[in-house]
Amino acid sequence: MRIDTLMAERTEPLFSFEFFPPKTEEGEKNLMEAIEALRDLDPAFVSVTYGAGGSTRDKTLEVVDRIQKEYGLDAMAHFTCVAATTDELRGTLDRLSELGVENVLALRGDAPDGGDWTPTDGGLTYSSQLVELINAEYPQFAIGAACFPETHINATSPEDDLKHLGEKVRAGTDMLVTQLFFDNAYYFDFVKRARAEGIDVPIVPGVLPITNIAQLTRITSLCGAAIPEGLKAELDARADDPEAVHQFGVAYATLQCAELLAGGAPGIHFYTLNRSPATRAILSALRLHRPWETA
DSSP states (O other), X not given: OOHHHHHHHOSSXXXXXXXXXXXXHHHHHHHHHHHXXXXXXXXXXXXXXXXXXXXXXXXXXXXXXXXXXXXXXXXXXXXXOTTOOHHHHHHHHHHHHHTTOOEEEEEOOOOTTSSOOOOOTTSOSSHHHHHHHHHHHOTTSEEEEEEOTTOOXXXXXXXXXXXXXXXXXXXXXXXXXEOOOSOHHHHXXXXXXXXXXXXXXXXXXXXXXXXXXXXXXXXXXXXXXXXXXHHHHXXXXXXXXXXHHHHHHHHHHHHHHHHHHHTTOSEEEEEOTTOOHHHHHHHHHHHHHOGGGGO
C-alpha cells in the first residue's frame, strides 16, 4: 500500500523498519532472519537503503522485491541522484514499478568516496529535482524524503536547510523521515519550525537503538548527530560491558520513543542495522504501554 494512504488512514502511530542490502552470504542470512523476526510486529512498511554512489542499486531492488514477495510487507526503496543520468534514473524507476513497488524515498545521496558531492553529467543536482521528476512522471509512487532535526551537515544554516526542505515538499513529497537523533528536543523544535514554514506533511522521527558504542561513534561521525552528555556518560560507564551497553541502549530508546509518541509523533522509523532483538523489545513495550494515548 502507498505510504501516503497509510498515513492518511492511520488511527494509531505507524511503525517502520530500515534495512540495508547485505554484502556477504552471512550478511544476507542475518538480514532475512531479522526480517522474519520483525514481520510478526506488523510494520506499516520497511525501507531498504541505497549504497553510496548507487553501489547497491541492484541489490536494493532485489531485497525490496524479496521483502514484498516472500514476506508480504510493503517496502520503500531508497533512491538517490548519485552516479546516474536522468535517463538512468528513469530506468530504475521503471524497474521499481515493474516490481510492484509503490513507495520511494527520494534522496540526493552521498559521494561514493566520502568527499564533496558533485552531480553526474546529465543527472540531477538536488533531491527536490528528484522528487519533482518522480511526482511528474511516476504518479504511481508515494514519495518520502529525508529531513534533519539537527540540520544537514552541508547546510549553511538551519534556516537555509528548512528552506530547501520546503522546496522538496512542495515538489511532491508525501512524508518525511528524520535523520537519527538522541535528544527529542531537536525533533519537537524542528517540527515546530517546519510547520511555521508551511511544511504540513507527516514528519516521522528516525530512532537508532544503541547496541554498540563503536558503531554509534562511527554513525554519528558520518551524520553529525549529537550525543547528549548524560547519555555519553552512561555509555562510557558501561564501555567494558557490551551486554550492559545493549540493555541500556534498549531502555534509552524505549523512553525516547515513548516521549516522542506522547508528544504527537505520527510513528517511529527504526534504524535496525539488520538486527531484530532491540527493535522487537522496544516496539513490544511501546505497544503494551501505548504512550500515544496520553498525547
